[in-house]
Amino acid sequence: MTATPTTKRTPTVSLLAKLVSISKATRTLMGYKLAEIGIHPGQDELLLTLARDTPQSVTHLADVLKVRAPSVSRMLDRLAESGLVERVPDATDDRRTVVRITPAGTQMQCRIREVWQALENEFQEMPDRDRAQKDLGLVKDVLSTRLRRLR
Secondary structure, eight states: OOOOOOOOOOOOOHHHHHHHHHHHHHHHHHHHHHHTTTOOTTHHHHHHHOBTTBOBOHHHHHHHHTSOHHHHHHHHHHHHHTTSEEEEEOSSOTTOEEEEEOHHHHHHHHHHHHHHHHHHHTTTTOTTHHHHHHHHHHHHHHHHHHHHHHO
């Protein structure tokens, strides 16, 4: 009896390739739409994270957005230059600075939500939309868990 050599299966990366492709396409499409209102990708999520009467720390924003604090700080610099946010002393600790959205930032939040809703509406006619939404939620959960372990 002759033994047949075992062959290792090369894992496929088709799911990963699709996720990367979807991510790039979504980011590009969002980039075009957000550019029309003067916002860069990522700044939209940051602005939507801010609440009018609740100043937040850069560290907290980074945790919520799942990015590093220096990335948030750079985005905030640009948003502050545009008058959409402002850095103010923390009311509980004078050594710290927190971020507060400005009235112009609150108006921009409305515009961002309109852009997001317009893009969401384009998916309303997607076949089996509920299943896709559920499956993408599972993928998001897996990625979030892995990311938390790395941070």
